[in-house]
Amino acid sequence: MNFDSIKQIQPHDAIVTRRLDSIINLLLSLTSNVNYNVQTLGAKPDGKTDSTKAFLIAWTSACASTQPATIHVPSGRFLLGATTFSGLKCKSRAITLRIDGTLVAPSNYNTIGNSGTWMKFKRVTGVSVIGGTLDGQGANLWACKNSGRSCPKGSTVC
Structure with a gap:
């Protein structure tokens, strides 16, 4: 297994996770x-x-x-x-x-x-x-x- 490729994906996943969190929080605020x-x-x-x-x-x-x-x-x-x-x-x-x-x-x-x-x-x-x-x-x-x-x-x- 090439661990270098995992390190390259992690920053991207963090960005996607933050964006998803932002979208979820926005939706929750609209329907709260x-x-x-x-x-x-x-x-x-x-x-x-x-x-x-x-x-x-x-x-x-x-x-x-x-x-x-x-x-x-x-x-x-x-x-x-x-x-x-x-x-x-x-x-x-x-x-x-x-x-x-x-x-x-x-x-x-x-x-x-x-x-x-x-x-x-x-x-x-x-x-x-x-x-x-x-x-x-x-x-x-x-x-x-x-x-x-x-x-x-x-x-x-x-």
Whole structure:
């Protein structure tokens, strides 16, 4: 094997590698996501503190972005009241709700009442919900319905 030929290729490979790195960095900068972590915005991962405000701040910020946006829900349990995520004024056409934890509905089913909606995505385009768990806390409502009493219809995610 002629090691002189390898030495001659190495400088060329380094130039190609630098150019590829530059192109990759340029492409990444053009497609980079903006990220909104609900915990950083004030959500508490204890399953008891109402985190609705932090979720709405993250949603509003993601909608205002002209770049793809990710709303990150880290591990933990996040209490989320009845919420509508409206896309009516969204500039972003690519929003990802990445859930690594659990979204928890209010335990008192009367909080949502007959509205029937816990989480609603209204007039949205390009929204993806990835991962996580949705805990609708339906045990109390089902107990009410099984007792024959007059109960709200329950909540949904739509």
